[in-house]
Amino acid sequence: MNQVSITTAEPSVSDKLPSEQPATSKHASDKHCTGADIVIKCLEAEGVKFVFGYPGGAVLHIYDAIYKQNHFKHILVRHEQAAVHAADAFSRATGEVGVALVTSGPGATNAITGIATAYMDSIPLVVISGQVPVPAIGLDAFQEVDMVGVTRPCVKHNFLVKDVKDIAVTMKKAFHIARTGRPGPVVVDIPKDITAHLAEFNYPKSIEMRSYNPVTKGHSGQIKKAVKLLLEAKRPMVYTGGGVVLGNAAESLIKLVKTLGVPVTNTLMGLGGYPATDRQFVGMLGMHGTYEANMAMQECDVLLAVGARFDDRVIGNPKHFFSKSRTIIHVDIDPSSISKRVKVDIPIVGDVRSVLAEMNDLVAAEAPKQSPALKAWWEQIEAWRSRLCLNYNNSNGLIKPQYVIEKLWEVTKGDAYVTSDVGQHQMWAAQYYKFDKPRRWINSGGLGTMGVGLPYAMGCQFADPTAQVACVTGEGSIQMNIQELSTCKQYHLPIKVILLNNRYLGMVRQWQEFFYENRYSESYMDSLPDFVKLAESYGHVGMQITQPGDVEGALKEAFAMKDRFVFMDFITDQKENVFPMIENGKGLSEMILAEDL
Amino acid sequence: MRHIVSLLMENEAGALSRVAGLFSARGYNIESLTVAATEDPTLSRMTIVTSGSDEVIEQIIKQLNKLVDVVKVLDLNDGKFIERELMLIKVKATSTHREEMKRMCDIFRGRIIDVADGSFTIELTGSGTKLDAFIESLDKTAILETVRTGASGIGRGDRILKI
Numbered sequence: 071m072n073q074v075s076i077t078t079a080e081p082s083v084s085d086k087l088p089s090e091q092p093a094t095s096k097h098a099s100d101k102h103c104t105g106a107d108i109v110i111k112c113l114e115a116e117g118v119k120f121v122f123g124y125p126g127g128a129v130l131h132i133y134d135a136i137y138k139q140n141h142f143k144h145i146l147v148r149h150e151q152a153a154v155h156a157a158d159a160f161s162r163a164t165g166e167v168g169v170a171l172v173t174s175g176p177g178a179t180n181a182i183t184g185i186a187t188a189y190m191d192s193i194p195l196v197v198i199s200g201q202v203p204v205p206a207i208g209l210d211a212f213q214e215v216d217m218v219g220v221t222r223p224c225v226k227h228n229f230l231v232k233d234v235k236d237i238a239v240t241m242k243k244a245f246h247i248a249r250t251g252r253p254g255p256v257v258v259d260i261p262k263d264i265t266a267h268l269a270e271f272n273y274p275k276s277i278e279m280r281s282y283n284p285v286t287k288g289h290s291g292q293i294k295k296a297v298k299l300l301l302e303a304k305r306p307m308v309y310t311g312g313g314v315v316l317g318n319a320a321e322s323l324i325k326l327v328k329t330l331g332v333p334v335t336n337t338l339m340g341l342g343g344y345p346a347t348d349r350q351f352v353g354m355l356g357m358h359g360t361y362e363a364n365m366a367m368q369e370c371d372v373l374l375a376v377g378a379r380f381d382d383r384v385i386g387n388p389k390h391f392f393s394k395s396r397t398i399i400h401v402d403i404d405p406s407s408i409s410k411r412v413k414v415d416i417p418i419v420g421d422v423r424s425v426l427a428e429m430n431d432l433v434a435a436e437a438p439k440q441s442p443a444l445k446a447w448w449e450q451i452e453a454w455r456s457r458l459c460l461n462y463n464n465s466n467g468l469i470k471p472q473y474v475i476e477k478l479w480e481v482t483k484g485d486a487y488v489t490s491d492v493g494q495h496q497m498w499a500a501q502y503y504k505f506d507k508p509r510r511w512i513n514s515g516g517l518g519t520m521g522v523g524l525p526y527a528m529g530c531q532f533a534d535p536t537a538q539v540a541c542v543t544g545e546g547s548i549q550m551n552i553q554e555l556s557t558c559k560q561y562h563l564p565i566k567v568i569l570l571n572n573r574y575l576g577m578v579r580q581w582q583e584f585f586y587e588n589r590y591s592e593s594y595m596d597s598l599p600d601f602v603k604l605a606e607s608y609g610h611v612g613m614q615i616t617q618p619g620d621v622e623g624a625l626k627e628a629f630a631m632k633d634r635f636v637f638m639d640f641i642t643d644q645k646e647n648v649f650p651m652i653e654n655g656k657g658l659s660e661m662i663l664a665e666d667l
Numbered sequence: 668m669r670h671i672v673s674l675l676m677e678n679e680a681g682a683l684s685r686v687a688g689l690f691s692a693r694g695y696n697i698e699s700l701t702v703a704a705t706e707d708p709t710l711s712r713m714t715i716v717t718s719g720s721d722e723v724i725e726q727i728i729k730q731l732n733k734l735v736d737v738v739k740v741l742d743l744n745d746g747k748f749i750e751r752e753l754m755l756i757k758v759k760a761t762s763t764h765r766e767e768m769k770r771m772c773d774i775f776r777g778r779i780i781d782v783a784d785g786s787f788t789i790e791l792t793g794s795g796t797k798l799d800a801f802i803e804s805l806d807k808t809a810i811l812e813t814v815r816t817g818a819s820g821i822g823r824g825d826r827i828l829k830i
């Protein structure tokens with residue numbers, strides 16, 4: 071049936087393009103805009119400053135319209151995956167919606183890893199993809215891929231726009247859905263012919279969707295109960311995650327934790343949500359969390375979970391977690407995050423900031439004083455803390471990766487944007503760089519995507535051009551988006567790459583050492599490039615550091631080059647492992663510590 | 668436990684695949700799924716028959732609510748409801764068995780809607796278990812073909828799923 075209607079259809083506008091009909095009118099008034107103009111005007115209306123993208127046939131009309139505008143800057147990456155990662159990092163650093171633009175087919179599929187990465191960490195993005203002209207859809211046309219179908223499992227929502235008149239309202243919906251409720255990526259797939267058709271531009275001021283109304287305010291009765299429990303707790307504990315960062319609630323969190331005088335831990339995604347240098351912070355929890363954080367999670371009697379989703383890398387085996395009883399309060403904007411892996415007692419569906427503000431009001435009215443029980447609890451925590459689980463044996467001969475991160479923290483005064491790739495280096499960065507502010511630690515937690523580090527650093531540098539941006543990476547990960555060295559050159563991004571080069575897929579090697587009797591199957595990184603020369607060939611500064619004594623000096627030298635991209639290749643101890651560690655299937659209090667081995 | 672979930676969603680291309688995709692991606696059971704537009708053509712009404720522990724059912728309801736196209740979700744099992752399914756079944760009806768087949772059909776309050784030389788086509792509505800019972804009561808070799816719609820459900824009395 072489809073086929074019949076297509077053969078009888080009028081020749082589409084796109085058939086006449088680009089030679090016979092201009093895709094974009096020169097000074098498009100709002101009355102007669104091409105679809106491409108409308109896309110641009112929507113981005114302008116949303117206040118978009120950067121679009122990360124890569125051109126191709128299906129988006130040529132849009133690129134032509136980009137050429138004629140000056141409302142936002144288009145950043146030309148070298149691979150669509152990097153476009154989405156950079157847009158994602160821009161969002162993580164600023165809280166704004168990140169925007170990426172890719173062509174149909176291979177451009178669209180290249181974007182998938184980026185989209186899935188953002189989806190797993192709840193990052194708001196609008197990804198615009200070109201599509202083959204409407205009459206060609208379904209005919210295995212050149213560079214056709216069913217983008218809506220392919221992305222369905224890894225987006226918050228997606229749209230295929232089939233009429234030029236729908237572009238504006240669809241874009242409005244896309245931005246609205248991406249940034250509200252639990253944020254996430256939204257794909258808008260636009261067929262080429264639609265971007266050439268004419269319509270009036272009319273951007274809705276606001277949008278109402280009967281099927282989409284995320285809750286923001288928490289239930290006051292539940293909040294009262296929660297506060298009562300917290301005030302009466304003998305061994306209270308606060309566990310917060312990415313939601314505090316996404317919901318811009320760090321200040322409210324600090325206030326609550328300070329007034330209650332309780333210990334607090336952050337997930338990998340929540341780091342910076344509470345200042346790491348504060349005494350009440352017990353470090354990250356989970357698989358590679360600190361001894362004190364994991365023990366306190368296990369032993370507390372009242373647990374307040376805020377914008378965190380009881381991930382399997384966080385609480386380990388749920389059965390073991392429930393071998394101790396405790397009352398759990400869970401604040402999350404997404405009802406489906408609550409009681410998914412762990413049954414909770416006091417669910418509070420709402421936006422962290424509003425819920426924490428309400429809690430703060432109630433707590434302030436009570437003016438809590440430190441109880442003897444809380445004092446005893448802190449003594450216990452200090453005893454756990456005194457095991458100094460993050461101590462490592464520094465060496466004069468080999469550069470210890472932990473040492474590099476400690477020095478990085480010192481040299482950047484704890485105030486850099488730190489992006490990371492995935493592996494051991496990621497865990498060391500999380501453990502040893504003490505993040506005092508939210509939106510400074512930029513990494514892929516949920517999908518664990520190797521290759522994000524460099525494009526993430528790009529997104530951060532665009533977000534904050536004068537800031538110090540460090541990309542902590544491994545020699546495996548950096549090679550997964552190494553082509554972006556070229557983008558960094560083009561836009562003069564003064565990023566500092568901190569490569570912890572252990573010549574191994576270290577995280578894989580660590581598991582093979584522990585669980586596969588040292589059978590290092592395919593985890594050695596052979597035939598590495600000379601990273602110094604590689605960086606230089608792109609016009610950057612390259613440095614190789616092999617001696618522990620040179621680490622600090624080299625870092626200072628690199629960060630002093632404020633306008634240069636510096637690639638620092640640190641040749642580190644090959645066999646260093648990440649501790650503490652909880653094996654798969656084990657419980658929170660069953661950590662392996664460095665001192666045990 | 669078996670649950671019947673009713674929902675209203677935007678009647679848009681791809682909406683059905685979002686629900687089906689959700690069930691397969693998260694490994695939830697689907698016994699049956701029926702969908703059609705309502706009296707308001709912008710809305711579709713879907714009935715999903717699923718099964719799982721209370722925790723799984725709770726997640727299913729939450730995940731369905733989370734789909735941007737879904738307007739309202741109701742777990743019919745939370746109250747009183749009626750469930751009906753339609754079956755068309757073609758059975759052998761040769762000279763000797765024609766009468767007996769007609770009698771079985773009457774007992775189950777089915778209707779013969781097509782009569783051919785060697786066969787009847789019977790239309791039967793009821794709960795899934797009633798349809799099962801009818802099939803059970805027939806000689807397996809007599810069944811030529813069955814088509815079932817899957818269950819549709821509706822709340823009793825003033826339990827109404829509407830926007």
Ligand SMILES: Cc1cc2nc3c(=O)[nH]c(=O)nc-3n(C[C@H](O)[C@H](O)[C@H](O)COP(=O)(O)OP(=O)(O)OC[C@H]3O[C@@H](n4cnc5c(N)ncnc54)[C@H](O)[C@@H]3O)c2cc1C
Nearest residue numbers: 311312313317338339356357358377379403422515516518
């Ligand atoms: C190699 C490797 C090792 C890892 N090891 C660890 C580890 O040791 N420890 C660790 O913690 N993680 C670790 N992870 C990360 C882990 O996989 C998860 O990504 C992470 O723990 C999830 O963090 P989260 O619970 O804060 O949830 P996020 O994924 O950040 O989810 C945020 C939650 O907050 C909610 N939310 C969002 N916005 C709001 C709002 N405005 N108001 C209220 N709620 C909101 C969301 O609905 C969601 O439930 C590791 C990852 C890798 C790749």
Ligand SMILES: Cc1ncc(C[n+]2csc(CCOP(=O)(O)OP(=O)(O)O)c2C)c(N)n1
Nearest residue numbers: 493494495520544545546547574575576577
């Ligand atoms: C795209 C992708 N492929 C594979 C993996 C599995 N993986 C996780 S960590 C890791 C090793 C990373 O090696 P490297 O970047 O050198 O970091 P190191 O662990 O040595 O610090 C691998 C292969 C992954 N997370 N992402």
Ligand SMILES: [Mg+2]
Nearest residue numbers: 544545574576
């Ligand atoms: Mg490595």
